[in-house]
Amino acid sequence: MKNRDENQAIQIESNTTLSQRAMGVRQTPYLEDLNSAQRSAVETLNGPVLMLAGAGTGKTKALTTRIVHLMNMNQAWPNEILAVTFTNKAAREMKSRVGAMLGNVGDGLPWLGTFHSLCVKILRRHSEIVGLKSNFTILDTDDQLRLLKQLLRAENIDEKRWPPRLLLGLIDTWKNRAWSPNHVPSGEDGFNGRGVEFYTQYQSRLKALNAADFGDLLLHVVNIFQNNADILEKYQNGFKYILVDEYQDTNVAQYMWLRLLAAKHRNICCVGDDDQSIYGWRGAEVGNILRFERDFEGAKVVRLEQNYRSTPDILAAASGIIAGNKDRLGKTLWTARKDGEKVRLIGHWDGEEEARWVGEDLESYQRGTRGLPAFGLDSMAILVRASHQMRSFEDRFLSIGLPYRVIGGPRFYERMEIRDAMAYFRVAVSPDDGLAFERIVNTPKRGIGEKAQQLINTTARDHGVSMLEGARILLNEGGLSSKASNSLRKLIDGFDRWKNLISNSNLANNTRSEILETLDNFSDKTSHVEIAQTILEESGYTDFWQNDKTPEAAGRLENLKELVKALEGFENIQGFLEHVSLIMENDVSDSTEKVSIMTLHGAKGLEFPIVFLPGWEDGLFPSQRSMDESGQKGLEEERRLAYVGITRSEAVCTISFAANRRVYGQWQSSMPSRFIDELPADNIEVLTPPGLYGGNSSRQDIEFESDLPERAAKADAYNSPGWKRMQIRTSQRFLDSSETPQAVIIDAKVTEKYSISDRVMHTKLGEGTVIGIEGNKLSIVFDSGGAKKVIASFVSHLND
DNA sequence: CGGCATTTATTTTTT
């Protein structure tokens, strides 16, 4: 692939004769790689374009080719193209693909980046308009929370009743909608009616701290554009062409940002898939993409519908599911492929058995099975709805020694030790950073507890200075215990020393370029990497973890080492901090082949030959909470998640559900997901759960399915008696400990064996009395104390 | 102030 791209790059040069170039005639060999829809999306350079790109239809290819085409046709210089993505990963990929096609034109596209990184770039130039200095710091969630807690504490708010997290969520939502404190509609105020009040306070604190949170990055820029026509015009003129990836995920603030910038040239090309909008809960507005044609009059809509990723059955299953949604722009995915297997469906007794079965099935694909070639573990993934589902798989894989990788856990820069270390760096670089100071003033423990910190805080506020200065004043005034003041003095001295080291180092760096290397040996500069090392050692932070005996300590020290190493790639510590605040991800390059375990959300944009979709049970998927909170809208988003999940698979897709599952330590039984009923029967193969008929999993049809001769012909076979019966039978087997298939009576309810006030025995919980019956669950008051709802099959009559 | 016991809340997540 890479080679071909490079050859193309050469062709662009060599196939274009001088006379052609003189006449402005351009060769466009890259267009021949595109299908007609892609080509039309790429060639429609002027005016608004909406590219509706279904899963696996070559959207990134179209987008990158469009950028190449713009430049090749002399429509725009690289710096006149604004290309926006959501993640750094997507931005990197686009950059490298454009680079590959053009034969690497250096840092060709200065305005290709994430919404946030582009906003930072713009905001640094005009920050004074919104009352910030150009070196403002960017706060992460942790800092935000710390700040809000301070505000709430000052107002004596009961953090129990009104958790800071709730307020943060509220403010976040408002910022996503581009509501400044004075623009929050009355009636939308929350948090005991004081949300807006705290929002206002929060914003002024941010200004005082010379800081911005992620939401501000966009909001400030939008405000600058709206209130300063001259600045807006400059950018409008500058960005002749705008491209937006994942348009269905934009929130209102991002939408406004885009509309403002595109208003002049109207050359905006948005790419997205309304069927893959799965971030409504964090402010994404599907409405943005649904409204595009109305927002940009005369917009050309191009549908990318040819799928190059999946087999026909997988596509049909995905299409069948998504067809249940009402609010769609509508697309029909198709593929030229004819091969492939049906989507497999299997039910299990409980979550553990599901994990066991997936593990075995995984290994059979690894060996090569059923005439399929052997697959590496890298080509397999397990996609779950909620991260707690991952546990049973991890447990199982650990016990059978199957290598796995969890994607989307806590990210490197979000880990406690990394944040602590960064907080030290932040204070050393800018002593005004009160939030960072607060974080590490007593980490490691220095005997500066709650009381002392409160004192520092009030002193700082009374004198109108930063926390570090406040601490200094407090030391001179006395008023702290000798233990606290000793260690505080040591810490402050440390920061003074480290700050000096840093400024010396920067100075030396500047001189070095001018006065040649000879100076190097004489200069007393310490490299920023060494300084970082020194800070961590002298502050006692390294020792703190070395003396820690918990099992994680070793890993944390390892992470700290990695952090210091990461500094090598930067000029100085400041540069590093700037970089990290925007890039919160960890690229773990790992050579061993591993199965990937991740959430459905985390899987968006990825693809795997073999995909497992476990946990398709009502309440879990679709998530009960989603449906409770957002009703029909929530259900549709869950359905889109299902669609995203299925369309991740290239060759084999396996959906499974469990009748029983331990959730929050409590056993729960549930019905198979309603989405299972929505799968088109013709494209599904139902597998026999192992042990049901004494056999191991085989693709052999289940006995009772042959009772239905026309099963294959009926689109809704899953509503048929046969399907219903299987569901009931499957779960009955689970409830009946005898496990003799022919003994299963279809309409029997295990709970019928029990009545109120029966004395029962539970294997784990001991003896108790039945106080209620609900479905297949019994409410029992246990003699050991406490009442629980348990599945009837887990108890037996005491007098039996 | 720090360590241990008790209580409580648990979707999805990028920047």
Add this chain to the structure above:
DNA sequence: ATAAATGCCG
């Protein structure tokens, strides 16, 4: 089940 957060006591 479990982790994190709070409360209580030395």
